[in-house]
Amino acid sequence: MYTREHFSLPLPAMCAFVRAKSFGVLATHHAGEIFTSPLPVDLRSDEDGELFVAGHVARANDMSEVFGTGAPATITVLGPDTYVPAEWFGTRSRIPTWLYCAVEIRGRLELSDAPRTRADVELMIDRLQRRAVEGPPWSLDEIPANxxxxxxxxxxxxxxxxxxxxxxxxxxxxxxxxxxxxxxxRSDADSAVRELARLVLEPPTTTGGGCPAS
Incomplete structure (x- = not known):
């Protein structure tokens, strides 16, 4: 992904953004075909502190056949965006532009076996559930085994x-x-555009260290 230094965030801020959004588009290629899938994104650290993303797709999704090949892949996580007319700068002498927030994650695909897939799904549900509602965590064990x-x-x-x-x-x-x-x-009807007002005034600038463990 093309970027410039003053548009780039340090690693901790990128990790925080990805974990806050928890959704992106996975893209890869194999045998001359390009595959894309929107999916939940669970950015975590293993016991050695190495970052990885855990995820899953439907078995019927052709992309699933690529996971065992070790193919390179990217996940793009997007935040709020909007077109900005010149008038929003208070003058028509400015060139209209577009504001946006994006993090790209590049890596190598690795197929997960059934036990690890279940463990990853349960960890992701637990994290998202705790963020969404109060009360005890939800588990796959709460529904019938079949x-x-x-x-x-x-x-x-x-x-x-x-x-x-x-x-x-x-x-x-x-x-x-x-x-x-x-x-x-701030005056826009779209809440995502209003969120950009805060980011424009206070761009994410977290500094130092690596990505904290989730």
Missing amino acids: LSEGYLKGIVGFRLRDLRLTSCFRLNQRKGGTDTLAEAL
Whole structure:
């Protein structure tokens, strides 16, 4: 993914963004074919502190046949975005542009066996469930065994290893008119565009260290 230094985030901020969104588009290629799948993204660290992404697709998805090949793949995680007319800068002498937030995760696909797939699914559900609702965690054990077994047989798990993260947060950095732009963004009916107002005024700048364990 093309980016520039002043649009790039340090690793901890990229990890925080990916974990907050937890959804992206996996893309890979094999035998002359390009495959893409939107899916949940679970960015974690193993016992050695190495980052990886755990995920799964439907067994009927042709992409599942690629997981065991060790093929390179990317996951793109997108945040809020919007077109910005010149008027939002308070002058028509500015060129209209687009604001957006994106993190690209590059790595190598690794097929997960059935036990690891179940463990990864349970960990992801637990993390997302705790974030979504209060109360005890939800488990696959709460549903009849035939339902959970049928669900697990219908998916194929993978891990994306040897990760390289790149970011592009295009938020009007190094340009004027930020306050006027933020005011225009805050007045938009779309809550995602209003979120950009906060990011324009306070771009993510977390520094130091590697990606914290989840």
